[in-house]
Amino acid sequence: MPRFPFPEFPNGWFQIANRSELSPGKSLEQSYFGHRLMLSMTECGELSIQVIREHDGDGGAPEASGAATAAGTGPTAVESWPLAERCGLIFVHHHAEGALPSWELPSLGTFDEPGWTPLRTTTLEIRSHPQEICENTADIAHLAAVHGMTVGDRDDIKVETLGTLLRVGIGLKIAPRPDSKDASVDIHMWTENYGPALGVVHLTNPDGTETFSTYAPTPRGDGLLDYRISTALRRPGTPEEIERALEHSHRYQCETVLEDVPIWEKKTFHAQPRLSEVDGPIAQFREWYGQFY
Numbered sequence: 001m002p003r004f005p006f007p008e009f010p011n012g013w014f015q016i017a018n019r020s021e022l023s024p025g026k027s028l029e030q031s032y033f034g035h036r037l038m039l040s041m042t043e044c045g046e047l048s049i050q051v052i053r054e055h056d057g058d059g060g061a062p063e064a065s066g067a068a069t070a071a072g073t074g075p076t077a078v079e080s081w082p083l084a085e086r087c088g089l090i091f092v093h094h095h096a097e098g099a100l101p102s103w104e105l106p107s108l109g110t111f112d113e114p115g116w117t118p119l120r121t122t123t124l125e126i127r128s129h130p131q132e133i134c135e136n137t138a139d140i141a142h143l144a145a146v147h148g149m150t151v152g153d154r155d156d157i158k159v160e161t162l163g164t165l166l167r168v169g170i171g172l173k174i175a176p177r178p179d180s181k182d183a184s185v186d187i188h189m190w191t192e193n194y195g196p197a198l199g200v201v202h203l204t205n206p207d208g209t210e211t212f213s214t215y216a217p218t219p220r221g222d223g224l225l226d227y228r229i230s231t232a233l234r235r236p237g238t239p240e241e242i243e244r245a246l247e248h249s250h251r252y253q254c255e256t257v258l259e260d261v262p263i264w265e266k267k268t269f270h271a272q273p274r275l276s277e278v279d280g281p282i283a284q285f286r287e288w289y290g291q292f293y
């Protein structure tokens with residue numbers, strides 16, 4: 001009995017590495033989408049990816065995904081999948097039938113402006129599905145219940161969809177963590193989901209510090225995914241002050257995600273959940289996400 005009533009591997013762009021993990025002439029071997037992937041960088045810095053063979057687990061049958069392998073692909077098949085790079089993050093395009101991308105990732109242009117630190121990335125291994133991770137964007141009620149945030153006026157919650165983009169805007173009061181000297185902050189936060197596996201949050205805090213965060217779940221197979229959380233920051237200050245602020249902000253993002261992880265790993269998917277009006281636009285999110293299968 002599969003845990004989710006939809007394919008394990010959605011179609012679209014997925015982060016599989018950061019450029020900083022690669023060096024010229026060196027390859028990175030990874031397992032994603034039930035396949036072994038070899039990501040390589042040439043001496044001139046160009047990237048390529050090859051599917052080197054099908055993933056065969058530990059000799060057992062792969063979990064029912066029904067969509068992992070294009071018809072006619074044999075165990076020694078070698079093929080190349082489309083790659084894209086944004087802000088030093090590397091994405092591969094996965095499609096169950098091997099179709100070419102029908103849309104491109106956005107440029108994430110804000111981050112090209114001067115003054116930003118490089119993105120700092122942490123990867124967590126989680127037993128869940130990208131849809132479940134991204135659904136958190138629409139799960140307004142969990143912000144208070146799980147993260148202790150105070151959600152502002154519900155009339156201010158905005159949900160917009162435009163093709164493969166879904167954005168949710170919300171007013172929040174974020175209380176400091178018990179061990180922190182921070183004051184609580186009032187923010188208005190837009191979370192933008194670009195396709196099935198990339199969330200982006202660009203925030204300007206009341207003190208003028210800007211943070212740029214990306215959240216990228218990439219399924220490996222057998223019900224596991226790698227969740228990459230990346231943070232960059234822009235603010236005045238000495239290099240030491242900026243480094244301290246980046247480390248602080250990145251740790252905050254990761255600690256917030258770690259509050260969600262035990263729920264993601266245990267929760268059961270209900271196709272017809274009993275929702276109240278404070279739960280958030282879960283149904284709208286799921287209808288939007290359905291385009292990625």
Ligand SMILES: [Fe+2]
Binds near residue numbers: 260
């Ligand atoms: Fe959360």
